[in-house]
Amino acid sequence: MMRRIIAIVLLSLAMLVLLAGCTPKEIRTIRIELGTVTHPRPNPDLPRVHRNLDDAVKLYPNNGEVYHYVGRVAAIEKRYADMAAAFDKSDKLTPKLKSQNDMIRQKAWKELFEIGKQQAGEQKLDSALYSFESSAICWPERYESLVNAAVVAAQLGNYKKAYQLSSQAYKVAPDTLIVIETHAKMCVADSQYTEGRTMFEKVLSKNPTDPDVMLALANLCRNMNDTSCAVDYLRRALEINKNDTAAWFDLGILYFHTRNYCQAQDCFLKVVQLSPSDQDAIINFAMSSINCADSIAQTDAAAANAIYQQCKSEMDKLTAANPNNCEGWRYLAISCAKLKLKDEANVALSKFQACEKGK
Structure with a gap:
């Protein structure tokens, strides 16, 4: 038995030597x-x-x-x-x-x-x-590297590279939210609007009540000249965050440019109510109000006069607080003229002309 054990051990050692000898x-x-x-x-x-x-x-x-x-x-x-x-x-x-x-x-x-x-x-x-x-x-396989690289590339202003890096990340982890969000933003930064819209829609499908994503989609739609899409996403965002003055302002601009003046007026009035010191919103409210009232004057004179009166009231407050706002005097003169307040209209017009000369 002892001889057999010794023989096995020697054979094992010989195999080890042989194997070692086989390694170059x-x-x-x-x-x-x-x-x-x-x-x-x-x-x-x-x-x-x-x-x-x-x-x-x-x-x-x-x-x-x-x-x-x-x-x-x-x-x-x-x-x-x-x-x-x-x-x-x-x-x-x-x-x-x-x-x-x-x-x-x-x-x-x-x-x-x-x-x-x-x-x-x-x-x-x-x-x-x-x-x-x-x-x-x-x-x-670690998408984190590609996501961070994309963000840094964008910070460096290299949007093409940022887009390429985020595209790689999306290929690695197409269902990971941070990857989709990053790729969506880099698509927009590189003007890849169609793909960016697809990505933001995918983000929204994962977070259907996120107003920031809706606003991002609204901006994308506007960049793509799809006004109805932009309006839809802005309205959806405002259903969730009713006090977002920037969104109300943007929606008002879209309505005004599509000649939906009465809807624009409502939007800018909302901005004025939320931010009474926003002079741009007040002037846009006046512009929309005049156009809105003009559009319905033939069919509903009483409603039109009410809008002219509301416009005059806002312009009275604006010019009293900011007499150097020339546009305020302009729309005060117009609203007074629409209300057939000749003397007040002439005074406001004189103020407007003096304001313009003083610029």
């Missing part, structure tokens, strides 16, 4: 210099490693372990594109090495991503962009 000397040398993934050698002789790697790549082009070491050296030297290419080849040739390759990919990704965040926080935007892009090369 170039690979054995690299193993010694680099150490393992979990316990790498602190200061490998990289020139020696490079010499052996050059030979190994030529002699053993289908050996996945060779490309594993090519990737490790590239990672040490911060050549991330070379690292990624080598590990991809190693994964295909020797799938069992993928877990080790992934450990290095992920370590490099984390280091670069954290550096990128710090650089972005310090407004070192060019460096941050490089770090985020490099981290994306190391671990392409």
Whole structure:
């Protein structure tokens, strides 16, 4: 029995020697210099490693372990594109090495991503962009790198690159909300309005009560000259946030340009009620009121006169508080004339003319 045990041990040792002898000397040398993934050698002789790697790549082009070491050296030297290419080849040739390759990919990704965040926080935007892009090369499945890179590129004013980076992120994670939102914004920044509209609609499908997304879609529709679409999204947003003066103002502008003067008047009146000091809104209210009243004067004189009177009242308040607002005097004169208040109209007209000369 003892002889049999000894024979088995000797056979095992012989097999180990045989297996060691089967490993090419170039690979054995690299193993010694680099150490393992979990316990790498602190200061490998990289020139020696490079010499052996050059030979190994030529002699053993289908050996996945060779490309594993090519990737490790590239990672040490911060050549991330070379690292990624080598590990991809190693994964295909020797799938069992993928877990080790992934450990290095992920370590490099984390280091670069954290550096990128710090650089972005310090407004070192060019460096941050490089770090985020490099981290994306190391671990392409992490959409965070591409999203952050897109945002930084946009901050640098490179909207084309921002769009390309956010497009890559969308391909990686097409159902992730932050990715869709970022890509939507970068589409708009790069004037890719049709795609941007599709992206914002996808965001809205995930957050159907978000007024900010509705307002973004309204702006997109306006850029695409789709007024009815813009009006629809503005009205939907205002159903949720009824005190959004900017949205009421924008809706009033759209109604005015489409000659829906009475609806425009209602919108600008809402702005004036919410923000009484907004002189632009007050003047737009006056313009809309005059046009609205004119459009119904033939069919409903009483209603028209009520609108002229309301316009006059607002212009009285505006010119009293801001006598240098020439447009206020203009629309006061017009509203008085519409109400057949000849003397008041002449006074307001004189004030308007004097105001214009004093500019």
